[in-house]
Amino acid sequence: MAELPDQAQVVIIGGGIVGASIAYHLGKLGVSDVLLLERDRYTCGTTWHAAGLVGQLRATENLTRLCRYSLELYSMLEAETGQATGFRQPGAISLATTAERFHELRRTAAVADHLGIEAEVLTPAEAHGLWPRMEIGDVVGAVHLPKDGMVSPVDVTMALLAGARQFGVTTLQRMPVEGLLVEGGRVAGVTTHQGNIRAESVVLAGGMWSRDFAARYGVPLPLHAAEHYYAITQPIEGLSEDTPILRDPNHCAYFKEDARRLLVGLFEPVARPWAMDGIPDVSFAEIPANLDHVTPLLEQAYRRLPFLHDVELRQLFCGPESFTPDDNFILGEAPTLPGLFVAAGFNSIGIQAAGGVGKALAEWIVEGEATMDLAEVDIRRFEPFHAGRRFLAHRTVETLGLLYGMHWPFRQYDTARGVKQSPFHARLADRGACFGETAGWERPNFYAPEGEKAEYRYSYARQNFFPWTAEEHRATREGVGLYDQTSYAKFLLQGRDAETVLQRLSAADMATPVGKVVYTQWLNASGGIEADLTVTRIEEESFLVVTTAATRFRDFHYLKASIGDARAFLTDITSGLATLGIMGPGSRDFLSRLTSADLSNESFPFATSQEIELGYGIIRAMRITYVGELGWELYIPTEFALHVFDEITREGGAHELRFCGFHAMASCRLEKGYRHWGHDIGPEDSPIEAGLGFAVGWDKDADFVGREAIEAQRKRGPAKRLLQFQIHDPEVMLYHDEPIYRDGERVGLTTSGGWGHTLGAAVALGYARGEPGCLDGDWIRSGEWEIEVTGKRYPASASLRAGYDPRSQRVRS
Numbered sequence: 077m078a079e080l081p082d083q084a085q086v087v088i089i090g091g092g093i094v095g096a097s098i099a100y101h102l103g104k105l106g107v108s109d110v111l112l113l114e115r116d117r118y119t120c121g122t123t124w125h126a127a128g129l130v131g132q133l134r135a136t137e138n139l140t141r142l143c144r145y146s147l148e149l150y151s152m153l154e155a156e157t158g159q160a161t162g163f164r165q166p167g168a169i170s171l172a173t174t175a176e177r178f179h180e181l182r183r184t185a186a187v188a189d190h191l192g193i194e195a196e197v198l199t200p201a202e203a204h205g206l207w208p209r210m211e212i213g214d215v216v217g218a219v220h221l222p223k224d225g226m227v228s229p230v231d232v233t234m235a236l237l238a239g240a241r242q243f244g245v246t247t248l249q250r251m252p253v254e255g256l257l258v259e260g261g262r263v264a265g266v267t268t269h270q271g272n273i274r275a276e277s278v279v280l281a282g283g284m285w286s287r288d289f290a291a292r293y294g295v296p297l298p299l300h301a302a303e304h305y306y307a308i309t310q311p312i313e314g315l316s317e318d319t320p321i322l323r324d325p326n327h328c329a330y331f332k333e334d335a336r337r338l339l340v341g342l343f344e345p346v347a348r349p350w351a352m353d354g355i356p357d358v359s360f361a362e363i364p365a366n367l368d369h370v371t372p373l374l375e376q377a378y379r380r381l382p383f384l385h386d387v388e389l390r391q392l393f394c395g396p397e398s399f400t401p402d403d404n405f406i407l408g409e410a411p412t413l414p415g416l417f418v419a420a421g422f423n424s425i426g427i428q429a430a431g432g433v434g435k436a437l438a439e440w441i442v443e444g445e446a447t448m449d450l451a452e453v454d455i456r457r458f459e460p461f462h463a464g465r466r467f468l469a470h471r472t473v474e475t476l477g478l479l480y481g482m483h484w485p486f487r488q489y490d491t492a493r494g495v496k497q498s499p500f501h502a503r504l505a506d507r508g509a510c511f512g513e514t515a516g517w518e519r520p521n522f523y524a525p526e527g528e529k530a531e532y533r534y535s536y537a538r539q540n541f542f543p544w545t546a547e548e549h550r551a552t553r554e555g556v557g558l559y560d561q562t563s564y565a566k567f568l569l570q571g572r573d574a575e576t577v578l579q580r581l582s583a584a585d586m587a588t589p590v591g592k593v594v595y596t597q598w599l600n601a602s603g604g605i606e607a608d609l610t611v612t613r614i615e616e617e618s619f620l621v622v623t624t625a626a627t628r629f630r631d632f633h634y635l636k637a638s639i640g641d642a643r644a645f646l647t648d649i650t651s652g653l654a655t656l657g658i659m660g661p662g663s664r665d666f667l668s669r670l671t672s673a674d675l676s677n678e679s680f681p682f683a684t685s686q687e688i689e690l691g692y693g694i695i696r697a698m699r700i701t702y703v704g705e706l707g708w709e710l711y712i713p714t715e716f717a718l719h720v721f722d723e724i725t726r727e728g729g730a731h732e733l734r735f736c737g738f739h740a741m742a743s744c745r746l747e748k749g750y751r752h753w754g755h756d757i758g759p760e761d762s763p764i765e766a767g768l769g770f771a772v773g774w775d776k777d778a779d780f781v782g783r784e785a786i787e788a789q790r791k792r793g794p795a796k797r798l799l800q801f802q803i804h805d806p807e808v809m810l811y812h813d814e815p816i817y818r819d820g821e822r823v824g825l826t827t828s829g830g831w832g833h834t835l836g837a838a839v840a841l842g843y844a845r846g847e848p849g850c851l852d853g854d855w856i857r858s859g860e861w862e863i864e865v866t867g868k869r870y871p872a873s874a875s876l877r878a879g880y881d882p883r884s885q886r887v888r889s
């Protein structure tokens with residue numbers, strides 16, 4: 077056994093497949109001073125009992141890129157390391173037994189095709205041809221991914237470890253890490269019973285143990301173990317190795333050939349969280365199966381393959397796996413403890429993700445920032461409450477089953493709700509609000525009219541709220557709408573160097589007068605957009621930063637980390653300010669009746685902010701909008717919130733103030749072409765590509781992060797442009813990830829979509845790629861544009877400018 081060194085560049089905690097892959101990829105990148113420490117024996121956590129499916133397709137392009145890479149890696153790992161991996165590529169079939177599921181599958185097949193993953197849509201008969209022993213009476217259609225694969229998880233882990241060692245990495249088992257060394261607010265190494273090991277970076281890949289381990293150092297890691305089941309039959313005659321993996325999501329089951337036996341895996345809709353009081357110190361754990369829980373699901377599975385009734389079961393297995401509140405894993409550097417990187421919470425796709433995850437995290441450690449857009453799995457998307465035991469236990473009941481559930485547009489969680497409520501919550505509920513959840517906030521998404529239930533009826537077509545949202549949208553465009561925007565995150569940056577800090581971070585010029593609201597992006601060194609927000613100078617040395625609810629933790633820590641030694645102090649004041657948007661052409665007249673402040677264009681121009689009196693309250697009004705109309709956001713100290721609300725709605729009762737939800741806001745912002753971080757813009761998109769060059773302070777005196785990269789891009793021209801698309805067909809609904817074609821050639825995917833109630837069209841934003849420097853107005857105008865939805869292409873108009881009020885006259889009216 078290798079000796080325990082007293083220092084290493086990187087220490088990896090955990091010898092499951094994920095830790096092994098990170099070690100392998102660090103080694104491959106030339107970082108050989110790496111030490112991987114496993115508590116007991118390699119793979120003894122969750123990896124040893126995984127079924128070993130390696131699918132290529134995930135819900136989004138970037139996660140698909142990771143999983144696809146895993147498959148490629150596993151296909152050549154045996155040749156590279158000499159270690160068997162059990163890699164096979166029998167392909168996979170996903171069945172649809174409802175029209176809606178078939179719709180969903182065909183949408184994913186289109187994304188697969190776009191990403192170069194072979195995918196074919198099958199009739200029930202064709203699917204039957206590939207899996208002749210299955211029952212297809214209820215099958216509507218299927219999608220076949222001929223290159224999907226499977227591996228032996230233990231063998232792949234051993235191969236990755238062997239590969240890592242070939243690159244010079246040291247790996248040790250039966251060496252538990254007892255704790256972290258923390259110095260000066262960052263990780264300095266790990267402690268073991270054999271001594272301390274100093275390290276520049278530590279990677280926590282400790283599987284289900286990671287939450288409690290990280291909690292000891294104030295790092296919230298929201299993952300919770302749950303029971304996860306499969307059954308294995310006795311050998312079945314004639315069952316060939318080439319039998320495709322079969323998924324039957326409507327019936328919560330998958331089937332996989334396993335050494336001539338069949339493995340029947342389950343994704344039950346109501347899961348059973350495990351080890352609520354903490355994960356025990358066990359290895360190769362097996363949980364006693366709860367027969368009452370799984371028998372109905374197995375019976376359902378057997379209806380797909382009736383011949384299984386005649387086959388004896390060899391084993392009913394139940395093992396623990398970690399689940400996160402949103403079914404995506406947790407990756408990246410802990411914002412509250414620099415130097416600690418995390419890769420955990422794999423929601424039953426850790427085998428298929430591990431290859432890509434190892435590469436992505438190794439690059440992140442080496443480069444100092446992520447080398448691809450990983451926002452959807454980034455550790456910073458979670459807030460501390462997400463890691464609460466009770467929250468996790470309740471949410472985990474739902475998340476396991478969601479993997480095979482319908483991924484409806486706008487689907488809301490049923491569990492762990494009501495976490496954060498604005499002061500207006502009860503009043504909005506009385507008005508018929510149907511709430512959706514974002515970052516724990518209950519936000520009104522739409523208002524049901526009297527006599528209708530405030531609830532979703534999901535569909536890929538127009539959903540029940542469509543006409544109600546249309547009315548809210550119309551009120552915003554023609555009258556006055558009230559939006560509860562309390563969930564917006566608000567930070568105060570104060571101090572002598574506050575401007576300097578913001579100048580360095582912001583692409584826009586922050587040397588502004590008091591009262592100016594600046595819309596800006598914060599960029600990474602490559603010019604990609606890390607944050608999209610507004611900053612208002614409210615005093616000479618005090619700035620109010622407003623960003624979205626979903627990026628609160630991320631943006632706060634991004635700003636905090638950039639302060640360094642500067643004299644500036646950052647405070648999260650989200651809880652102190654409730655926010656109401658009063659939006660629409662009638663908003664000036666409406667508010668003028670409530671305040672003595674002069675709201676005229678001269679006294680209160682667009683993109684400025686003032687304190688005004690409203691009722692008995694002194695509140696901050698900000699003339700800014702996300703719906704593309706004249707309007708003010710009102711930032712109200714929480715203790716005044718209900719008073720101000722009642723003043724406003726009393727007035728509104730008489731003057732037709734319409735309560736509006738976030739779906740109306742989304743419809744308005746899409747028409748106006750306002751971007752949404754996380755969908756339309758992110759770390760891999762520059763302001764130039766995103767059409768946000770107008771928000772960059774090209775002439776500003778101060779240097780800012782990403783400047784060099786975007787100036788270079790400006791010279792050579794971008795290789796992709798964000799366009800707005802419209803389809804005037806009442807049957808078409810756009811959401812995101814629909815393929816975009818120019819002159820019959822696929823050039824991109826939509827990034828967000830919805831119905832534009834004023835334009836009377838399905839509207840989407842999306843990037844089109846082409847020759848750098850050539851993607852100008854002529855290129856756009858001369859193309860024939862189409863968007864594909866479930867295999868059918870629809871003619872679309874494409875434009876760099878917004879279809880609604882492109883000159884922003886209404887906003888400045």
Ligand SMILES: Cc1cc2nc3c(=O)[nH]c(=O)nc-3n(C[C@H](O)[C@H](O)[C@H](O)COP(=O)(O)OP(=O)(O)OC[C@H]3O[C@@H](n4cnc5c(N)ncnc54)[C@H](O)[C@@H]3O)c2cc1C
Nearest residue numbers: 090092094115121122123127128129253283425426427428
């Ligand atoms: C029944 C079942 C079927 C599954 N099927 C599939 C599938 O088909 N495809 C798929 O992609 N995924 C599948 N999964 C999920 C997959 O098994 C996991 O996502 C994956 O194994 C997670 O790997 P990991 O390395 O993160 O965790 P683990 O394998 O649990 O590894 C973590 C390691 O860290 C070690 N450790 C913890 N604390 C310390 C410490 N303090 N010091 C040192 N070491 C420590 C542990 O001992 C452990 O070995 C399945 C899971 C289950 C339960």
